[in-house]
Amino acid sequence: MIDSPQKGRQHHARTMVAAGFRSYGPAEVLGPLDREQPEIRPDTVLVRVAASGVNPADWLLRSGRLRFVARSRLPFVPGADVAGVVEEVGRAVTRFRPGDAIYAMLPSVAGGGYAEYAAVAEGAVALAPPNLSLAEAAAVPLAALTALQALRDKAGLRAGNHVLINGASGGVGTFAVQIAKVMGARVTAASSGRNAGLVRGLGADEVIDYTRQDVTAGDIGYDVVLDAVNVLPVRRASRALRKGGAFVTVNPLIGMLSPGWLARFRGGRRVESVFVQPGGADLETIGAWISSGKVRPVVDRTYPLSEAAEAHRYSESKRARGKLVLVVDERFAAAESGRGV
Numbered sequence: 001m002i003d004s005p006q007k008g009r010q011h012h013a014r015t016m017v018a019a020g021f022r023s024y025g026p027a028e029v030l031g032p033l034d035r036e037q038p039e040i041r042p043d044t045v046l047v048r049v050a051a052s053g054v055n056p057a058d059w060l061l062r063s064g065r066l067r068f069v070a071r072s073r074l075p076f077v078p079g080a081d082v083a084g085v086v087e088e089v090g091r092a093v094t095r096f097r098p099g100d101a102i103y104a105m106l107p108s109v110a111g112g113g114y115a116e117y118a119a120v121a122e123g124a125v126a127l128a129p130p131n132l133s134l135a136e137a138a139a140v141p142l143a144a145l146t147a148l149q150a151l152r153d154k155a156g157l158r159a160g161n162h163v164l165i166n167g168a169s170g171g172v173g174t175f176a177v178q179i180a181k182v183m184g185a186r187v188t189a190a191s192s193g194r195n196a197g198l199v200r201g202l203g204a205d206e207v208i209d210y211t212r213q214d215v216t217a218g219d220i221g222y223d224v225v226l227d228a229v230n231v232l233p234v235r236r237a238s239r240a241l242r243k244g245g246a247f248v249t250v251n252p253l254i255g256m257l258s259p260g261w262l263a264r265f266r267g268g269r270r271v272e273s274v275f276v277q278p279g280g281a282d283l284e285t286i287g288a289w290i291s292s293g294k295v296r297p298v299v300d301r302t303y304p305l306s307e308a309a310e311a312h313r314y315s316e317s318k319r320a321r322g323k324l325v326l327v328v329d330e331r332f333a334a335a336e337s338g339r340g341v
């Protein structure tokens with residue numbers, strides 16, 4: 001258990017430091033904001049945030065490009081990933097208590113993670129893996145949940161399947177390679193040449209350099225193609241599948257535009273898209289793999305919360321290797337997990 005410096009204090013109507021934006025725009029609009037600490041509800045856990053992971057959705061929201069699908073109330077605090085210490089629990093919460101080191105994904109377009117405190121539904125929370133620092137734990141939730149839900153729920157990946165993971169060096173891709181291996185699949189990973197060593201080190205059986213070769217060429221006939229960076233056209237990805245195989249993309253729109261019945265005309269090849277959902281049970285599954293050393297987060301860079309704009313610029317370059325993390329509280333972020341350690 002980790003003692004919070006403010007344990008026992010009255011949090012209501014207190015202000016906290018956050019990073020956010022008052023108007024949509026480039027990375028420069030992101031800056032410090034004074035916000036009221038979130039209200040705790042009966043089924044929520046108030047978390048003192050040690051660190052928050054950065055995801056492309058954060059800068060898509062900031063840019064305003066998602067404003068027609070996800071209307072953010074301004075000023076807005078981005079951030080879907082948090083790791084930290086439970087400060088207080090709502091009266092209906094049974095699984096957590098103050099001092100627990102936890103990690104969680106907040107609803108993806110709701111934001112709130114780039115802040116000293118976040119309120120999270122109990123069902124979205126899991127104890128942080130004890131062998132990670134809280135900064136490392138913050139790198140896990142959204143990206144790892146996306147990889148798990150894409151491979152297990154959308155693709156229906158089975159032991160012995162052969163899967164192509166495109167974008168294997170990114171946040172989602174680095175988890176997808178490892179999770180596919182845990183699930184017993186053979187993994188062909190596509191990345192640029194400079195990241196070949198990284199993805200091989202994560203367990204990929206073969207690596208294709210997408211800058212030199214069309215990753216969908218050849219007649220391998222994958223059981224599953226996961227496009228973790230949303231660059232493969234459906235037609236090309238489907239061509240790389242065996243009959244009855246599944247193409248899963250991180251572009252949530254493609255699944256809607258390509259209804260399941262179309263698979264009949266494509267030799268049973270399915271086109272699916274993943275739209276990641278928070279989930280404490282899935283984080284427990286991932287946490288067990290992390291605790292046993294089968295999966296690890298790859299953290300490319302960490303930044304103090306005050307440099308959130310710099311982190312967004314790097315993420316927007318689409319060159320990050322694994323995850324970027326904002327450290328909100330340096331002392332907590334370096335600490336290892338609490339209960340269960």
Ligand SMILES: NC(=O)c1ccc[n+]([C@@H]2O[C@H](COP(=O)([O-])OP(=O)(O)OC[C@H]3O[C@@H](n4cnc5c(N)ncnc54)[C@H](OP(=O)(O)O)[C@@H]3O)[C@@H](O)[C@H]2O)c1
Nearest residue numbers: 056146167169170171172192229250274275276318319320
């Ligand atoms: N639908 C959902 O629920 C959901 C959830 C999470 C993420 N997403 C989406 O998934 C995408 C990836 O997210 P992320 O967090 O993994 O992003 P990320 O970490 O920023 O991805 C960066 C990585 O992408 C690789 N990359 C860039 N262009 C590539 C290309 N043409 N082919 C192969 N790899 C390429 C880069 O490797 P190289 O430098 O080697 O090229 C880099 O390592 C984003 O579009 C995000 O919005 C969707």
